[in-house]
Amino acid sequence: MADDSEFLKTWTRNGHIIPEGENYQRLEYARTLEIIGEDPMTLYEGEMGDAIVKAIQDKGGLMTKQDLIDYQPVWRDPISSTYRGYKVTSVSAPASGAVLLSALGTMNEFPLKDPGSERDNHITIEALRLAYGERTALGDPAFVKDTKETEKRMLADPKAKAQFIKDETQEPEAYTNESGVSAATVAAVCADQRDLFCQPPKAVRSAAANVRLG
Incomplete structure (x- = not known):
């Protein structure tokens, strides 16, 4: 994880893991939820979907944009x-x-x-x-x-x-x-x-x- 820039950006401050009990804000995450709330399809077909696919492929993953487009949610009883x-x-x-x-x-x-x-x-x-x-x-x-x-x-x-x-x-x-x-x-x-x-x-x-x- 020490080599993961996204992890370091999210969970560390000044080179140290954020300590227990300290308040912090995840502004990018908050904005992500706002964007999905305004337009859910961006998660599959828009810029957010592109960003997800790129992040996965940059780590060696195989997901494609078509995988997101083809995905269909399934309702299951809790x-x-x-x-x-x-x-x-x-x-x-x-x-x-x-x-x-x-x-x-x-x-x-x-x-x-x-x-x-x-x-x-x-x-x-x-x-x-x-x-x-x-x-x-x-x-x-x-x-x-x-x-x-x-x-x-x-x-x-x-x-x-x-x-x-x-x-x-x-x-x-x-x-x-x-x-x-x-x-x-x-x-x-x-x-x-x-x-x-x-x-x-x-x-x-x-x-x-x-x-x-x-």
Whole structure:
């Protein structure tokens, strides 16, 4: 990242990473959102689309302007769960909302009362590890069979997954693929398949239906 001029321009000041708690403005990003709000098609067919394609190709990518023009969005029903009294709603596959909700469901089985402590960090890491292991079964529902059933299974029994979390550690084998199992996933890249999105958008609502995080 030290050689990425765009990263440095966005996330550093005077040669240093912007520290936690410091206020900063992303003026180019704000203007980008304004332009899309005024004319959404510029993202696909206009100057913004040209800029996206150029940025990707400059990094060795293969996207073309026609790829953007041909893209058609697909509506998918959101998925939701609860975490300590809050309703958490996220995006279904091919996004990774089920991974987030699975991890939160497992964490919900433990009294996490000391943020930053070794124990709470250990439980959080293990919950994320278990959820991330399930992610290999997710993919574009148009290509991957039984995706909806996989998501339901991921959210179905957090108590069972919580039993896999030990107070101290795990055997080394717990962090690797089973013997003889391929590391390939159902989300392998192929023509027209929508990629598995790693960072799921989410909305958190309190019992009073107030949105707490978007």
